Amino acid sequence: MTVAAPVLKRSESTTAEDTLKQKSREANVVSGGHLVAKALKSEGVDTIFTLCGGHIIDIYDGCIDEGIKIVD
Template structure:
């Protein structure tokens, strides 16, 4: 009996190590976002911490992108606008899904009307739960389209870099 138990423990440990080894070769969508932001010259993001965007923060730390955490998403959007106006560089606001995106709308609209180069990245829930009442699931792209030059959802991690590149060039 004890030898069977030891075998199970050993197999479980081997499985865990194998999974960790495979996972070490993968990169999260959030880290891809940070790499794409760095490639576009972004050195600072303005944000309010939220669950849908945590991996982006990890990537920003890895890429040396400064994270300015504020108290409200509207402040983050206005700060990104002010940063863009003062530096002439791309301002970047990162918000969580749902109320994070809706709270940023006034600042995004201000940047749009002022023609400030501001990129808004809004988190989203799991795609397999879209339009099923998942946490903070709202039609973000539809809401942002009238107040941005480019609004799109990213349906696969493979598209993250080119979507950020397209948005930054609008």
């Protein structure tokens, strides 16, 4: 049995600009990454050392917003 992969229509694609617009519309929504960054900041963390990965981008965003330096 062969299953065809779904085809994305042009209107279904997401660009970085789309993501930024979505985030600005949801300004009152706090991500888990921002909560992690707030907790780190409250514990006195001013720098994190990390290996970059898409699964923790929200933490990076939160750290930037909280003024925590990121060393990759």
